[in-house]
Amino acid sequence: MNKVIVLAKRPVGKPSLNEFKFINEEIPAVNDGEVLLKTLYISVDPYLRGRMNDAKSYVPPFELNKPIQSGIVAEVTESKNPEFKKGDLVTGITGWKEYQTSTGKGLTKIDKNASSLSSYLGVLGMTGITAYMGLIEIARPKAGETIVVSGAAGAVGSVVGQIGKILGCHVVGIAGSDEKVELLKSKFGFDDAINYKTTPDLKATIKNACKNGVDIYFDNVGGDISDAVMSNLNKHARIPVCGAISMYNSTMVPMGPRIQPIIVTKSAMMQGFIVSDFYEKFPVAIKQLSAWLKEGKLKYTETIVEGFDNTPQAFLDLFEGKNEGKMVVKA
Ligand code: NAP
Numbered sequence: 030m031n032k033v034i035v036l037a038k039r040p041v042g043k044p045s046l047n048e049f050k051f052i053n054e055e056i057p058a059v060n061d062g063e064v065l066l067k068t069l070y071i072s073v074d075p076y077l078r079g080r081m082n083d084a085k086s087y088v089p090p091f092e093l094n095k096p097i098q099s100g101i102v103a104e105v106t107e108s109k110n111p112e113f114k115k116g117d118l119v120t121g122i123t124g125w126k127e128y129q130t131s132t133g134k135g136l137t138k139i140d141k142n143a144s145s146l147s148s149y150l151g152v153l154g155m156t157g158i159t160a161y162m163g164l165i166e167i168a169r170p171k172a173g174e175t176i177v178v179s180g181a182a183g184a185v186g187s188v189v190g191q192i193g194k195i196l197g198c199h200v201v202g203i204a205g206s207d208e209k210v211e212l213l214k215s216k217f218g219f220d221d222a223i224n225y226k227t228t229p230d231l232k233a234t235i236k237n238a239c240k241n242g243v244d245i246y247f248d249n250v251g252g253d254i255s256d257a258v259m260s261n262l263n264k265h266a267r268i269p270v271c272g273a274i275s276m277y278n279s280t281m282v283p284m285g286p287r288i289q290p291i292i293v294t295k296s297a298m299m300q301g302f303i304v305s306d307f308y309e310k311f312p313v314a315i316k317q318l319s320a321w322l323k324e325g326k327l328k329y330t331e332t333i334v335e336g337f338d339n340t341p342q343a344f345l346d347l348f349e350g351k352n353e354g355k356m357v358v359k360a
Pocket residue numbers: 074075076155156159180181182183184185186203204205206209249250254270271272273274275276302303304305347348349350351352353354355356
């Protein structure tokens with residue numbers, strides 16, 4: 030039998046395991062033009078929370094009692110599609126299923142000899158590319174500038190900070206534990222890092238860590254953390270708004286300081302983006318990220334959760350900060 034994870038009901042506020050349901054299906058027959066995929070790795074991502082709401086967005090909401098979808102790495106175990114053969118490894122966005130058929134549309138073949146298959150969901154996948162696009166295409170850092178990144182020890186944030194260092198910037202990360210702060214400084218080469226959960230005056234601590242002010246704020250979290258960074262901006266600061274995980278489970282729109290006066294007086298530029306806005310440039314980003322990895326300039330860490338059945342819990346754990354780097358499930 031083939032296990033499938035569906036959205037059983039829409040969460041209100043913080044999601045829980047009650048919103049997920051496991052069902053059993055027959056492993057589907059493969060029709061002409063199709064392949065059968067065996068799931069090897071599943072990406073769990075904060076943005077999936079938004080797709081659980083019945084709300085219009087840049088991607089349609091998940092349908093109730095239909096499989097959740099996210100990025101996966103899979104093996105082709107049977108092929109009736111001339112583009113693929115048995116044993117090929119692929120990545121793409123598909124359902125949370127142990128096995129599934131595909132016409133091949135949206136699947137990309139990956140190197141069978143790759144040292145890490147899961148990296149195609151992280152540093153060489155959506156989150157690595159997001160870091161690259163937000164920083165390089167939107168913020169356009171110059172050597173000597175100061176970058177602050179929130180969600181710094183996560184999949185996107187850890188890559189943002191390292192690219193900032195490669196480009197000669199002063200980089201300060203904000204993360205939610207002393208272990209993450211240590212990881213940022215020791216493994217990823219951040220100049221400084223701040224534990225937002227234990228720092229009594231975040232605004233003053235950021236000011237102290239950024240002696241020359243903040244030129245770029247790469248925002249992954251929104252909320253109070255972003256408010257504290259915004260008051261330290263320099264003139265002509267750039268703020269790529271990548272995500273706002275602190276608000277994804279809010280049922281009320283949270284209120285913070287009005288930021289428009291800061292944007293005006295600092296001649297700052299704040300720009301939201303979705304990584305797919307830069308789809309044409311993905312190959313450039315992947316080539317550069319791969320080169321930096323090979324040269325040892327870029328490092329990564331992953332939190333790999335074992336077992337397909339643990340996929341919903343791995344997703345929930347993102348909101349508790351239980352991951353360092355990319356959170357991935359090994360099915
Ligand atoms: P991640 O950072 O690997 O994992 C989420 C992290 O968020 C957790 O480890 C936790 O770290 C932090 N967090 C959770 N709740 C928080 C809260 N209430 N306040 C502050 N921090 C909180 O996830 P990711 O995949 O790299 O994504 C990071 C952000 O980028 C998310 O907002 C995501 O939606 C966004 N994103 C956007 C795009 C795009 O195209 N725009 C693409 C990918 C991701 P701590 O322990 O530090 O709290």
